[in-house]
Amino acid sequence: MKTTFEEKEGKYIMHFEGRLDTVAATQTEQEMKVLYDCEGHDIILECSNLEYISSSGLRLFLGLLKAAKVKGSKVSISGMNDNLRQVFAMTGFTHLFEFL
């Protein structure tokens, strides 16, 4: 599992690559901390190369969304494959995030 952070046109973008399973989630949680300081910046979670997400991964996404909402930042998800979208649909997450 690998993440890359970039700031582009005022937006915070994090690219996710690989399998976000229970083991990877601990490390990814640390790497996502940079996104929490998002006042004045919308966030894009770029998931084109994300292959798998467990509920520990879903918790990270939800936790970030909650924090960002308080700060008035939007969180969008881009490039997510159909298999993962299905998981998001099952958990009702498709209503919570904006999909690009």
Add this chain to the structure above:
Amino acid sequence: MEKYCKHIRLSNDVQEIPLLNAFVDEICELNGLDDMTTMQMNLAIEEAVVNVMNYAYPEGTKGFVDITSMSDDECLQFVISDNGKPFDPTTKEEVDTTLPVEERRIGGLGIFLVRKMMDNVKYEYKDGQNILTLRKKSDK
């Protein structure tokens, strides 16, 4: 469909989860399941097994979790067992997926996903073992 019975024993350490994923991938391939179903199986079984790894045994003590899979023409079955403290994950409350983000709780998604992805989830405590049986009907 090929009949088989396969088994893997993991210690109560989440670092072993990649071994579990490899095991589930192999089972799904044997059953000719597509990518989406394979991923859902992995998710459900990972949730159930991580639950055992994290909560069945007192912190700092060694334990194990057994995963046995078999299939027949009607269904694919995974049995997850351990000899930790009795715990029925099926009694956890339902998650309301329609709530807005402010009201969504961070936890509780694991067992919810297991229920969503499997057709049948059964828990029993027998001979000092927690036994969780997950069944998925075959489409064919």
